[in-house]
Amino acid sequence: MSQLPDLVIAHGTVVxxxxxxxxxxxxxGGRVTQLIDAAEPVPAAHRIIDASGLLVIPGxxxxxxxxxxxxxxxxxxxxxxxxxxxALWGGTTTIIDFGIPRDAQETPLDAVLNKKRLAAESRCDVALHGSVIKWDETVPWQLEQLAAEGVRSVKMYTTNRxxxxxxxxxxxxxMREMVRLDGLTYIHAEHDAIITDCTEQHASDGRIGIEHLHRTRPELAEEISVKETLALAHYTGAPVYFVHQSTPGAVDLVTEARERGQEAYSETCPHYLTLDDTVYGSRFPEWYACCPPMRSAETVAALKNRLAAGAIHTVSSDHSCYDLSQKRERTDDVRFMPHGLPGVxxxxxxxxTALVSDGGGSVEHFVEVFSAAPARINAVPRKGAIVEGFDADLVIFDPAIQRDVDGGALHMGTDFSPFEGKTLNGxxxxxxxxxxxxxxGDGFHDPGxxxxxxAREGFTEHRDALSDSLPLSLSQPA
Structure with missing residues (x-):
């Protein structure tokens, strides 16, 4: 008598x-072992969940x-x-965090190993990015050690001097080292000289409070930095990934680079798709302190168009869990505020809501930016798709569920959400x-x-392996 499988999700539409x-x-055993046509009988299992009328998507x-x-x-x-x-409450089953040196004494390797120790408390799977702030002769060795640990990407900031x-x-x-190690370079792209000068000009005029944040970090600063970084990536041959792009111009620069044959990728965040710079004139502007800041309504609309057209590859949260007491310490001066928003x-x-409910896009496209592309581009093995042999990270998803956001009722460890009061679908x-x-339906079951x-794979190694085993649209970046 064969052993029963752990679980069957029956009668769902797998997307x-x-x-x-x-x-x-x-x-x-924690993996997807079979996909059986829904016209066939439901196989026996220790637990069966009926997903009739619902979608089943990758975590x-x-x-x-x-x-x-x-x-x-x-x-x-x-x-x-x-x-x-x-993350699990929100349908995310894998997070990728950053080991960023907290000061000059912490090395890139130490920063990652510290985060890896802390991650032992995680309830979901965790991968890591490294970060380099200052080059010295030990960096190549440290990057080799990170690659051996399964950390195959490094983030660098072009601002925050x-x-x-x-x-x-x-x-x-x-970048040269990441090419050698088959890795991926992450970039926070804002031109430091422009931002520093613009911020100083605003400070000299007394316009440096949170209500002026969007004016101190102009769109030009982001786009010039993207252009300069793409030139370095072209020169070195390095694959490059731009975090939290907030302007259509920045996305277009990446698109143009890809048309020239570069491996370049655009990420944006939910807040750049749904909030505009009028929030800095609201009653609580400190709720929206992040860098880059929110942009004009026209820019937001154009950014959503780029997402709908497939020019933006991933949507990530840029989750940073400060609370309002921290945000309100220095609302008088954006140079001393903590920037970042809760959003995982x-x-x-x-x-x-932005892509499908309001934008008319497909659920398949949503799955691409929410799960498949983040797994593929970041070389996360066995994730991002519901296929035999992949990890059983799954969401039974109901597009019809509609809720008003209540920041105090969420589970992120803070007391606000930038989406407070917004009605969201899905x-x-x-x-x-x-x-x-x-x-x-019975609530959250803490797995401990x-x-x-x-451990992530090499950038080209992962891509080549996928191309041998999965449909072309999953194995090849858009």
Whole structure:
């Protein structure tokens, strides 16, 4: 007598980025073991969940989270236990955090190893990016050690002088190393000289409070930095990924580079698709302190058009869990405020609402930017699709669920949401992480610290392996 599988999700519509099918999904040992046509009988299992009338999609991959992040004198208020639970509440089953040196004494390798230790408390799977601020002769060895740990990407900032900024020499040299190590270069692109001068000009005029944030960091600063970084990437041959792009001009520069044959990728965030710079004239402008800032309504509309057209590859949260007491310490001067927004839990409904409910896009496209592309571009193995042999990270998704956001009722460890009061469509009905049901109609079932550290593969290694085993639309970037 054969052993029963752990779980069957019956009669759902399985939606991958490359298509959909009505199927029973069989789960055993934390993996998807079979997809059976829904016209066939439901196989026996230890647990059967009826997903009739609902969608079954791959669990989300959030490629841009900051957990327990120390920046200057501020530390985000979360830890991996809190953020991973919030991720699962929002249908995200894997988060990718950053090991960013907190000061000059912490090396890039130490920063990653520290985060890896902290991640032992995670309830969902965790991968990591490294970060380099200043080049020295030990950096190549450290990057080799990171690659051996399964950390195959490095983030650098082109702004924030005196803290996290990397100069041009450092960026170029790190890019060369990432090519050698088959890795991916992440870039926060804002032109530091322009931002510094613009901020100083506003400060001299007494216009430096939070209500002026969007004026101190102009769109030009982002676009010039993207253009300069693409030139370095072209020169070195490095694949490059731009985080939190907030302007259509920045996205267009990446598109043009891709048309010339460069490996370049655009990420945006839910807040840049749904909020505009009028929020800085609202009653609580401190709710929206982030860099880059919100842009004009015209820019937001054009950015959504780029997403709809497929020019934006991923939507990540850029989750940073400060609370309002931290935000309100220095609302008088944006130079001393902590910047960053909580968003790992709301990424699913905000993205779905912007792209599908309001934008008329397909659920397949939503799955692409929410799960498939983040897994593919970041070389996260066995994730981002519902196919045999992949991890059983699954969401039974109900596009008809509509909720008004209540920041105090969310689970991110803070007391606000930038989407407070907004009506959002598309929330998870059931969340399954590594084959275990963690959210269903009975509420959240804390699995304990079972999240695994995910060692990522080489950038081209992963792409080539996918091309041999999966549909073309999943294995090849758009």
């Amino acid at each position: 991958n980025s490359f298509g959909r099918q009505d199927a029973h999904v069989v789960v055993d 989300g991959i959030d490629g841009h989270c900051h957990v327990a992040q120390v920046t200057g004198r501020f530390r985000t208020l979360d830890d991996y236990a809190v953020t991973s639970k919030a 005196g803290s996290t900024m990397a100069d041009g020499d450092t960026i170029l040299k790190v 839990e709301t990424r699913m409904p905000v993205t779905f 929330w998870p009905a059931v969340v399954i992480s590594a084959g275990q049901v963690v959210l269903d 610290p079972v999240g695994r550290f995910v």
